[in-house]
Amino acid sequence: MSYYYAYFDVKIEMKSDAEQLISYVDNKFDIATHYLNELDQIDYQECNSPDRLRLTHFLFEHLDAGLFLVRNSAEPPLTYCSFGGKIIFESSAWAPQNITKLGNSTDRVLVMAEYQWRGHWLKGLFMGYRGSNHINLINIPLRDTFSFLDDENKAFRHTQIRLTNGQTVLTIGHFKGELLDRIRVYSQKYPFYIKADIAKLRVLEKLQQILPITVVISILVFIGLVFVIRSWYNVRETLVYQLNKSVEKNEFKPYYQPIINASNGHMIGVEALVRWIKADGTVIPPAYFIHELEQSELINRVTLQLLVQIERDIALIFAKEPFFRCSINIAPQQLESDQFIDQLEQLAEVGFSFNQMGIELTERLPITDLAKAQFNILRLKSLGCIIELDDAGTGYGGTSYLQELSLDVVKIDKLFVDSLEVTPDNTPVLDAQIQMAQKLEKAIIAEGVETAAQSKLLLSRGVNYQQGYFFAKPMPADEIIEYYKQLNSDQQSV
Structure with a gap:
């Protein structure tokens, strides 16, 4: 009992x-966000002596922050200006897998990146902001976080600050010997968490400190009660426990983002995006739970719950628009699971219609067995589903998915749509994706469309189907029905 008390302490x-x-x-992130807004207001044209002097003055006025960097859209994408001259980032620094978005914002990101400064290659954490005047970065130093652990504790712990995409920002402490436990604590404001390991030696040391007083029977009883209460509390606080309870309470809900035919303004479909809505109305962002959910056995139950809700939520649109489609994301392991496909077939047997459903596969996670995936895709298509490739060109699939899987739709990632803003007349990757999809006779949907200029440029390339905040944000069921009615009313009045 004494050992357990030491462990929980x-x-x-x-x-x-x-x-x-x-x-x-x-x-630190709050301060960086504020300072980046200010940095966007300085008069910067190019990395010459007057502009570097302005950056120097700005730095001295904000000494509690890190290194400030700027560039305008006409400058090379990997080259930024600092008070000390130009800084060049490593070529893969801004690859999609290395970037973590801040909430729903598309203008603010976090990234761990390698950069060259004064002949030396360094690595650091940066917050980026695409402002109205130029592109701004701030290097956020976190080395003084060592003060949170005294020297004695650092020998018994291994603590990491990690972004939610898995990148390690900082490692604190080290220990030798047996790992006893590990915890994760997530920020409620920003996409990062703390992963902390603890050594068995630390508990044994704590045990030596408390052992003399635990010989008293009354203290032993008290410790036993504390153990039971704290054990129950800690179990309740684990994310897996919360996810299980939320599935039982049906707290995972679909939000719907419209897909618009930009050539005529007609809504031709929606994408259903999962949201965790707690009993008190709190909406938990997907970044907090989606990775854990996809790695657990709960993902199948959640997907089935969402399908049933979708059929009920937008039945009115389905009935009036026979060619209307609602797409839903599935993880690669679901596609490779016979059990999951069996469950969908069983759902169809009891009356669920898949004729207006689309299944989205992502490139961001690998499919390990393409033959199995193709076989199950054919099973899905026999139910009436269309199959869509999400995040095309950003991950593992490359052209192999297009060649080996029976896909119907290619969804162009926001990363490539954003290139239209930077160099609208020079978008070779985007153009190659569009041409390949057209040559293979796949339908194309452009995601992340945020401006009228992007929409117009996509139309000029033959991409009519578009999705993004320029048209509408994801919304709950009642709002998507009203959006549909209003859109129809507007079109009829034209």
Whole structure:
């Protein structure tokens, strides 16, 4: 019993330190967000002496922050200007898998990137902001976070600050010997978390400190009660436990983002995006839970729940628009799972119609067995589904998915749509994707369309089907019905 008390005491201590660290980093990000807004207002044209002097003055006025970098859209994409001259980033620094978006914003990101400064290659955490005047970066130093762990504790712990895309920002402490436990504490404001490991030696050391007083029977009883209560509390607080309870309560809901035929303004479909809505109305962002959910056995139950809700939510649109489609994302392991496809076939047997459903496969996670995936795609198509390739060109699939899988639709990622804003007359990757899809006779949907200029340029390339905040954000069921009615009313009045 004494050992368990020591264990939970150390675990509570570790969680408290992680929460302090979360608060500290949150504050750093708050300051960086504010300063980036100010940085966007300075008069910057090119990396010459007057502009570097302005950056120097700005730096001295904001000494509690890190290194400030800027570039305008006409400058090379990997070259930024600092008070000390030009800084060049490593070629893969801004690859999609290395970028973590801040909430729903498309203008603000976090990235761990390697850069060359004064002949030396360095690596650091940057917050980026695409402002109205130029593109702004701030290097966020976190080395002083070591103060959260004294030298004694660093020998027993291994603590990491990680972005939600899995990139490690900073590692604190080290230990040798057996790993006893591991916790994760997530920021509620920004896309990062603290992963903390603890050594068995730390618990044994704590045990030596408390052992003398635990010989008293009354203290032993008290410790036993504390153990039971804290154990129950900690189990309830784990993300897996919360996910299980939320599935039981049917708290995962579809939000719908319209897909518009930009040539005539008609809504030809929607994408259903999962949201976790708690009983008190709190909406948990997908970045907090989607990775854990996709790695668990709960993902099949959640997908089936969403399908049933979709059929009920937009039945009115389905009935009036026979060619209207609603697409839903599935993870690669679901596509390769006979059990999951069996469940969809069983759902069809009891009356669920897949004739107006689309299944989206992502390139961001690998399909390990293409033959199995193709076989199950054919099973899905026999139910009436169309098959869509999401995030095309950003991940593992490349052209192999287009060649080996029976796909109907290619969805162009926002990363390539954004290139229209930077160099509208020089978008070779985007143009190659469009031409390949057209040659293979695949329908094309452009995602992440945020401006009228992007929409117009896509139309000029023959991409009529478009999705993004320029048209509408994802919305709950009642709002998508009203959006549909209003869109129809507007079109009829024209």
